Amino acid sequence: MQNNVLILDFGSQYTQLIARRVRELNIYCEIHPYNNIPENLSDFKATILSGSPFSVRAEDAPHPDLSGIKGKMPVLGVCYGAQYMAHFNGGNVSPSNTREYGRANLSFIKENESFFNDIHIGSQVWMSHSDTIKQLPEGGVKLASTADVENAAYKIEGEETYAIQFHPEVYHSTDGKKLLENFLVGIAKVKQDWTPDNFVEMTVESLKEKVGDGKVVLGLSGGVDSTVAAVLLNKAIGKNLYCIFVNNGLLRKNEFENVLDQYEGMGLNVKGVDATARFLDALDGIEDPEEKRKAIGRVFIEVFDDEAHLVQDVDWLGQGTIYPDVIESISVKGPSATIKSHHNVGGLPDFMKLKVVEPLNMLFKDEVRRVGASLGIDPELLGRHPFPGPGLAIRILGDITAEKVRILQEVDDIFISGLKTWGLYDKVWQAGAILLPVNSVGVMGDERTYEKCVALRAVESTDGMTADWVNLPYEFLQKTSNDIINKVKGVNRVVYDISSKPPATIEWE
Ligand code: XMP
Numbered sequence: 001m002q003n004n005v006l007i008l009d010f011g012s013q014y015t016q017l018i019a020r021r022v023r024e025l026n027i028y029c030e031i032h033p034y035n036n037i038p039e040n041l042s043d044f045k046a047t048i049l050s051g052s053p054f055s056v057r058a059e060d061a062p063h064p065d066l067s068g069i070k071g072k073m074p075v076l077g078v079c080y081g082a083q084y085m086a087h088f089n090g091g092n093v094s095p096s097n098t099r100e101y102g103r104a105n106l107s108f109i110k111e112n113e114s115f116f117n118d119i120h121i122g123s124q125v126w127m128s129h130s131d132t133i134k135q136l137p138e139g140g141v142k143l144a145s146t147a148d149v150e151n152a153a154y155k156i157e158g159e160e161t162y163a164i165q166f167h168p169e170v171y172h173s174t175d176g177k178k179l180l181e182n183f184l185v186g187i188a189k190v191k192q193d194w195t196p197d198n199f200v201e202m203t204v205e206s207l208k209e210k211v212g213d214g215k216v217v218l219g220l221s222g223g224v225d226s227t228v229a230a231v232l233l234n235k236a237i238g239k240n241l242y243c244i245f246v247n248n249g250l251l252r253k254n255e256f257e258n259v260l261d262q263y264e265g266m267g268l269n270v271k272g273v274d275a276t277a278r279f280l281d282a283l284d285g286i287e288d289p290e291e292k293r294k295a296i297g298r299v300f301i302e303v304f305d306d307e308a309h310l311v312q313d314v315d316w317l318g319q320g321t322i323y324p325d326v327i328e329s330i331s332v333k334g335p336s337a338t339i340k341s342h343h344n345v346g347g348l349p350d351f352m353k354l355k356v357v358e359p360l361n362m363l364f365k366d367e368v369r370r371v372g373a374s375l376g377i378d379p380e381l382l383g384r385h386p387f388p389g390p391g392l393a394i395r396i397l398g399d400i401t402a403e404k405v406r407i408l409q410e411v412d413d414i415f416i417s418g419l420k421t422w423g424l425y426d427k428v429w430q431a432g433a434i435l436l437p438v439n440s441v442g443v444m445g446d447e448r449t450y451e452k453c454v455a456l457r458a459v460e461s462t463d464g465m466t467a468d469w470v471n472l473p474y475e476f477l478q479k480t481s482n483d484i485i486n487k488v489k490g491v492n493r494v495v496y497d498i499s500s501k502p503p504a505t506i507e508w509e
Contacts, residue, residue, distance in 0.1 A: 003191045005029035005184060006044040006069075008037065010062045010080050012051030016324065017169040018078065020364060021177055022048070026192040027184055030362065034062040037069075046074040046188035049081025051167065055095075055131050056080065056087040063088075074160035074188035076180075079129055082154070082163035089137035089156075096132035096148075100165075103127075103172060104146040113143055115155065115162055117182045119175045125152070125166035126173045133165065160187055196367070196374035200232065203359050207236035211316060216357060217308045218318030220245040220270060221389070222259040224382055225320030225360060228372040230268055232359045233318050235375070239269050241318065242311045246303050248296060249276030249402075250391030252416070253409035262381060275303045283393060283400045289509035292400070296390045305349040317354040321361045322368055365463075385430045386464065394509040398437040403490075408435045410488045411454050418480045419458070428470050431458040434497075434508045442492035451492040454484065459506055467501040 005022055009015045009031050022029040029048075032038055047069050054061035063084075069075060070085065077085045087093045106123045109116050125146065133151040136142065143162075144153035153164045162183060168176030184190045216233055220226045220243045233241045245263065247256040260272040282295045308314060360368055372382045388394060392412070396404050412433040419425040434455040442449040456477075461467035481494040497504075 003028055003045055003193060004043050005188075005190060006038070006041070006047040007031045008034050008047060008049050008064070008069075008081075010034050010050050010052030010084075011054070012078075012080065013053075014167055014169050015050040018048055018050060018180075019323075021169045021180055022184065023194060023364070023367065024177065025181055025184065026194045027190050028194040028362075034064045037064060041068055041073070044073065045190045046076070046184055049075065049077040049084065051079035051081065051128070054080065056083045056093050057131070070161055071156075071159045074183065075162070076183050077161075077163035078169070079165060079167060082165050083129075083131055083133055085156075085161065085163055086133045086135075086137045086140070086151075086154075089139075091133060091137035091140060092135035093131050094134050096130055098148045100127045100129050100132060100148055104148065104152075104166070106144050106152065107147050108142075108145040110141070110143045113155075114186045115143060115153070115179070115182050117178075117186060119178055119182075124172065124174045125168075125176075126170045127166050129165065162187070196370040199363075199367075199371055200235070200374055203232055204236045207233060207357070207359060211237050211240070211357060213240065214315035215240045215242060215311060215313060216316040216318045217242045217244060217311055217314050217351060217354075218320075219243075219304055220259075220263060220268075221320075222251070222255060222384075223320075223387065224365075224372060224384060225322055225368055227263075227320075227377060227381060228368050228375065229318060229320035229358070229360050230263075230270075231266060231372070231375045231377060233357070234266075234268055241269055242308075242314070243268050243270035244304060244307045245270055245272050246300060246307075247272065247274045247276055248279045248300065248391060249274075249405065250279065250296070250393045250400075252387070252392075253413040262378065266377070271307065273303060273307055275299070278303060280400065280402060280405075285399055287398050289394055292393050292509070293390050296393060300389075301349055301352075305351050308351040314351070315355060316357045317351055319356060319358045321358040323360075323362055323364050326361050383426060385425075385428070385432075387432075388507060394507050395432055396435045397508060404435055407452065407488060407490050408433060408454070411435070411484050411491060414483045414487065415456055415480055418476065418483070422473075422476050424472065424476065427460075428458045429461040429467065430464070430506060431456075431470075433457070440493050444492070449492045452490050453493040453495065454491055455495050455497050455508070456480070457497040457506070457508075459501070461501075461506075464506060467506055469496075469498045469500060472496070 007018055007029055019029050019031055083093045104125055104127050109121055136154050139157040140154045141157055142151055142154050146152050149165055155162045168179045218230055230243050263270045279299050282299045286292050369382050392408050393400055396408055415433050436453045438453045439450050440453050458470040459467040460470050484494050
């Protein structure tokens with residue numbers, strides 16, 4: 001790929017953020033672990049060295065050979081990256097005497113340096129390090145300082161090598177994106193041609209080349225990732241893509257039929273498989289959440305394997321894997337993590353032995369949505385709340401029966417349609433109802449009732465890692481509660497979950 005930027009990961013918690021900022025500049029980039037530098041570097045127009053939790057002085061710290069990179073193409077060292085290039089090229093990196101964590105402001109910027117174009121003295125930067133660069137490496141020229149950090153930025157004379165002690169990728173470095181632009185566009189001359197339309201065009205071409213006349217099976221879930229992956233593959237290979245959409249009986253009310261219709265409307269070659277009975281049988285009597293997850297995972301694999309066998313001569317398994325899943329699975333500690341999963345290939349179902357094609361494995365979630373929009377996928381589908389793979393099974397606390405699923409589907413439907421009617425759906429990151437294993441006393445007419453209690457949960461979040469409950473209007477909660485109790489037989493009490501994550505999780509199981 002042309003105009004590709006290499007980000008070498010030394011294990012910083014911010015590495016993914018660097019990639020996001022670069023992509024925001026419409027520049028394509030890839031993260032590779034420091035101990036697995038790509039052999040063919042000619043594809044890369046520039047390299048960024050990330051930060052790291054290590055001290056460069058530690059023996060077990062990442063010390064890769066950069067001879068193919070430094071001095072050969074534009075390089076930007078960030079934090080550890082800056083220290084690493086100083087430490088091994090005649091500079092001095094030592095523990096810092098002053099606090100170098102958090103906000104700081106640039107107090108000196110060398111004049112007429114294109115690296116600092118449009119960035120001025122006083123600009124706020126974010127520091128996070130305990131070592132400091134006491135002496136610059138050979139050929140080093142100081143470019144910027146803060147009150148506490150003398151060598152906050154430097155370049156190496158005669159090379160296109162730049163280094164900064166602070167983190168341009170974090171929000172608190174107010175000119176961070178500008179700095180990345182100055183380096184990538186101004187100095188490294190990388191073109192800003194990474195757009196969703198471009199991605200679609202390039203990916204369809206490369207899928208055609210990769211898959212050729214081969215057949216691909218792909219499991220659709222109704223979620224954004226698998227849908228976008230399927231539409232891309234469909235554009236590339238058409239009817240040779242065989243999509244399988246399994247109804248595990250734990251989806252939202254009418255979801256299976258509606259989504260299947262939508263998929264067919266998009267021209268996908270899709271087969272809906274209603275395996276409700278198989279899943280409910282497997283779940284019979286199971287109360288433990290992890291056991292439920294395992295049972296559902298196992299049956300899904302069985303059903304998918306059966307269906308995949310019905311397609312003759314399949315070569316590929318299509319997956320909607322996205323970039324964060326990939327990065328998490330390649331640990332910077334070494335490639336061992338990826339080797340492990342191939343150990344017991346013999347015991348895997350046949351479809352898992354297929355070659356894998358993952359057209360989205362270089363995209364972040366918001367990029368997947370933008371690519372989906374560029375492919376013309378219905379915005380409603382792209383804006384769907386996340387929904388867990390085990391579905392309502394982990395929202396029915398305790399054991400699962402068909403009747404409990406029916407009750408929860410009705411309750412959930414009233415809640416979710418209400419959010420849409422009231423214009424609240426898009427303000428919420430994820431919402432759903434939970435059926436509690438609790439009966440409580442109520443009164444309806446002159447009759448005493450002893451029926452189920454349901455909880456409603458609506459959270460705001462950006463990634464599901466942390467979340468807070470949403471302050472839904474009382475009038476909405478009042479109307480929703482009334483509707484649920486009046487319309488859903490078997491429920492006489494509704495509560496609203498006001499717990500944040502942490503310490504509570506989003507799902508109750
Ligand atoms: P928690 O409950 O851990 O959920 O706060 C965070 C996000 O993950 C989803 N989730 C799951 N997704 N299989 C999935 O595919 C699961 O077993 C599962 N458990 C939780 C949850 O819906 C939320 O978006």
